[in-house]
Each structure stands twice: as structure tokens, then as C-alpha cells.
Amino acid sequence: MVSINDIAKEAGVAKSTVSRYLNNGSVSLKTKAKIDEIVKKRGYKPNTFARSLKAQKTNMIGVIIPRLNSPSTNEVLSGIDAKAHELGYQLIITNANQDEKREIEDIYALAKQKVDGIIFLAKSITAEHREAIKNIELPCLVLGQYSKDIPSIVHDDHGAGRKIAKHALTLRHKYFLYFTVSSEDKAVGQDRYNGFIEEIDKEEGTRVRSVETSFIMQEAYQTAINELKNLKATFIVGATDTIALAVMKAASELGLSVPEDISMAGHGGYDLLSFVTPALTSIKYPYYAIGEMAVDTLENMILKKEVAQYQVVPNELVVRETTQNI
Template sequence: MKPTIKDVANAANVSIATVSRILNKQAGYSQTTKEHVMGVIAELGYHPNAIARGLVSKKTKTLGVLLPNVSNMFSSEVLDGIEQAAHENEYSVIICNTDRNGRRTLDYLKVLGEKKVDGLIFISEALTSEYYQAIQHLNIPFVLVSSMSYKYQVPYIKVDDKHASYQAVTYLIEKGHKDIALISGDIDDVLAGIPRVEGYCQALRDHRIEVRQELITYGDFGFESGKECMTRLIQTDQPFSAVFSTSEEMALGAMSVAHQNKINIPEDISFVGYDNTRYAEMSIPPLTTVAQPLKQMGNKAVEMILTMLETGKKAQSNIMPHSIVERESVKSRTK
């Protein structure tokens, strides 16, 4: 039979209330008593019941995470950072894959409320009025990751997508490229679609290079749409020496089409991706890319939630640094 808190109290010759206060880090006991009780707990192999502790502390030590696609490498690396930080702080994580489905998202928010999660992390999806009202009803701290809202003053963590894209295209221009195609995510995506297209266009204009709409294609950030975009670019018969893709999955899809069409990378066409997941290192050739600190963003999200739980104050938003990681997919061209 598993030992109970009563067994610990009897063996330590203290009250159940004292054991409970020690486990929940409340005041009312000496350091000697604490060390004695913790020794008895270790000796008996007692493990506190999380639900019972939650009733005392009014905390479940659980965080909810909502994200649109749990299977891609972007999500995997952000989740890695979240789970690492949560584990270090003795928190558990409930992961909800929304698939960008509004009804499913609202259903998950209801479930997380029933589970009494202490905080919520909302990843890579626009915060609609419906979502905001549902989260407000939970009355818990929450943070946006790779997202932000102008309408609602919610703490967020993200990179400056427009600036990051601007630097990626400028990098290609400095390597001697002028005919630069763009493979973008959803044309209506206000989070990562529109800002990255704006950065691409601004970089071209600032270097007095014409923005050619026939060299801009749109997909859904996935591998298959990257293949479709590259196929369309090839079929235009418009010359281009480089491709900037606003996601690495799309870049890999485009590179596979280049290979099928006997286009050598980077000798014939150079490629730059976006994110710096493990996909970039695994591609052939290894992909030069815009690096987002994805794991650190996950770490920081948990840190912000815990700070808000401790202080009761709203956390400061964070614009995280980005960089260009050079590998082997870009070749300099003679100017």
C-alpha cells in the first residue's frame, strides 16, 4: 500500500497540517522540522497527490499549450523549450493541436478551463475576439508565442518578421542576386505571411530592384505547397537566380522540385529559408536560413507565465533576436 500523508505525519511525530505546509512551501515550521519531515518522506517513498496539493495551493502546476500544427519542426522546437522550462519548475504541460480550427480551439479552451490549468501559451495563431473572450473567462495569465495582437494588450514573444525577411533578401542582394523569387505562406496571414512579404518587397525597393509579382508565389508554409510554388515559378519562364522561402518546409519542397528538374543548388539557383530548425541542417545541400531562437522562445514563454503567477502583474513582451545562418545553399554571383 502506498504511504499517505497521515503515515508521514505519524512517522515524523508531527501534525498532518505541518506536513502539508512543508510540502506546499508555506510558513509555520522550523528548518529542523522541515529536514526531519523531508527525511521521513524520502524514507517512506511518499509522493504527494497532485490534486490534493492543488486544493491547498489553488494551483495544479499545469500549463496549457495551444498550437495549430503539433507535427512540424517549428512546433517541435518551441515545445521542446516549453517542456524543458516547465519540467525544471515542476510543472506539467497539456498540448492541444488546434489545426487552425476555430471550433476545436474553443473546445480545447473549455477543456483546459475544466482542467484548471494555471497558465496558457498560445502559439503561432491570430488571437481572435472569440479566443480572447474565452481565455479572459478562464482568468489565468497567458502569453502569445510567434504571434501578437494590436487589439488586445497581451504579452508576446516573437521575432520582427518583416525585418528578418528584409535581412534575408538583403543578404542575397549582397551576394550579387537581383532576380530573387519569393515563396511565401498564406497571402492573408497577418502573423508570418504579410510581414515577411513586406520585408521582401522593401529590401528590393531599397536596393532599386523592381518587385516582380510573377516571382511571388503563395502556399501554406508546408512541404507540398513549397513544391507547388516552385513548379509555378519554373513554369513562368521568368529568370531568377535565388529563392527566399518564408518557411523551411516550403524551401525543402521547392528544393526537391529543383532537383527533379536537374537544377543544381546553389550553382543554378540559391535558396534561403526561414526558422533554422533541424530541417535546415538535414537538407542537401544544408540550407542557409533566417534563424529564430525557437527553443529559447518556449523557455521564455514559461518564464513569463510563472512570473505573472508569482507577481500578479502583466509580463513585458519580448522581440527576440534573429540572424542569418550561412550554410551551403547560396552562391555568390558576379555583379
């Protein structure tokens, strides 16, 4: 690999001159031309490591995600990627595989890589997370979950739950079945559900049965098969779109038709699911936009500007084909 020394030698100048040529450019036209030529001829690329060593800045952002094969994560990543590219950051994406131990490991690993900052998509923030983040002394932003002490950007999950509830009440439904996930996941497991309940409870004569299931579709499907066997509800909510899809599959196999027999709604708003039949009524979360916001906010943290401790982004209800009047 050709180094700055080779270039300097061949051009007959000091390496500091070449360095200046590469950066601020206070170099005479003549030398510039000469170096230009040699750099091109030899295909010289500065070594990022040597650079980072001195600069104490790598222009890299670390992203920790819980899993790779989730539509929402991928939308967020797309947004992060687009904005990072725009601002000149490289991304190091690590997949913690839903394992808290790996999340902690990854925080330290990214710190060793000397990333300029970390975006952390977590399902929950524990004391250990908080400690690791404190230890590494690096700008760190949490996405999707609220966390005290650490700046975070979250969806309005509570409001989303309320929107679905209001929609269902407008359609005059009274009996509800709600497939939720572990309350460990505060945003998806608690906030969405609480928002829903809060609104439903305002109406008299309503009843909600809730069942905990999993993000894994096969498991959600099994739960649904059991639940739907003697069903009282006329309106079913899934904590995510994929759960709702699994429930719809179960319903179809048990001979229940959507939306004639039961209405269904989910959370997510993935494009893919607008193509299933019937198309799912759902909350559309601005995943891509939240990814972009995250990078913007993180950059401000890196530049030591003031940032909001807590940003909430709104979402919207998209009524499609799975909900109807009772």
C-alpha cells in the same frame, strides 16, 4: 493508496502535524523522525489534487500548439519544457491540430484543469480567441504572433525578411520569386514578406513575383513544379525552410541546379536542413530561447508582476551553400 490520515494514525499524531511535516516543517525532531520512517515505509505520496483544491494553484502550465510535427514548434517546446522543469512546473501540452475551434476548446479545457497559466502558439489571434482568453481570467501569453490586449513574444519576422533581401541584393540579384503562405498567418505570411519587399524596393530595376503555397511539403512541391517551368527569377525565397526544401526538390527534378542556376533561401534555421546538400541559406530563429523566455514571462504574470506587453526577439542570417553571386 495511502493517505495523510493513514500516516497520521500510524504515527499517532494529528494529520495537521503530518501536513506541517510535509510543508514548512515546524515539527519536533522526534516526530519528524517517526513520520519520516512511516512515510518511507508506506511509500506515501501526497495527492496533488487535494493539494491543488485548497491551494488554488497547480504548478501546471498549459501549452497550446498548432501541430506537433513541425520542427519549429518542437524547438520552442523544448525550450518551454527545459525552463518549466527548472521552475518546477509541469506541462500540459495540447495539440489544436490547426483547428481554431479546437484552440478555443483547449483554452477552456486548460482553464478547467486549473493550470496556472497558458502559453499559446497560434497562427493567428481572432476576436474569439481574445474573448476566450478574457473569460478564463488566467495569465495567458501568445507566442509567435502579435496580439493586442494579450502579452506576446514574437520573432522579428519583418527584420528577417529584410536581412534576406539585403543579402540577395549584395549578391546582385534582381529578379525574385517568393513562396509565401496565407496572410492569415501574420508573422509568416505577412511580416516576412513585407520586410523582404521593403528592402528590395529600395533597389532600382528589381522585380518580385510572389506565390502563395502551403506549409504542407507536398503542396509546396506542386506549386513549385508549376512555377519553375518558366522561371525568370535568379533568387527564390521560401517562407519557411521546409517550403524552400520542397522548392529545391522541384528545381532538381526540373534540372535546375542550386546555387548555379538559382539561389535559394528560407526561414527557420533547422539543424536538420544544414545537412542537406547543398545546405540551405536561412534565417536562424532562436526557437529554443523564445520557449524559455515564454515560461519566464508567464511566471511573472502568474506572480502578478509587471511584464512587457510585447517582446521582439532578434534572429540572424546564416549563409550556407544555396546562395551565390549572380
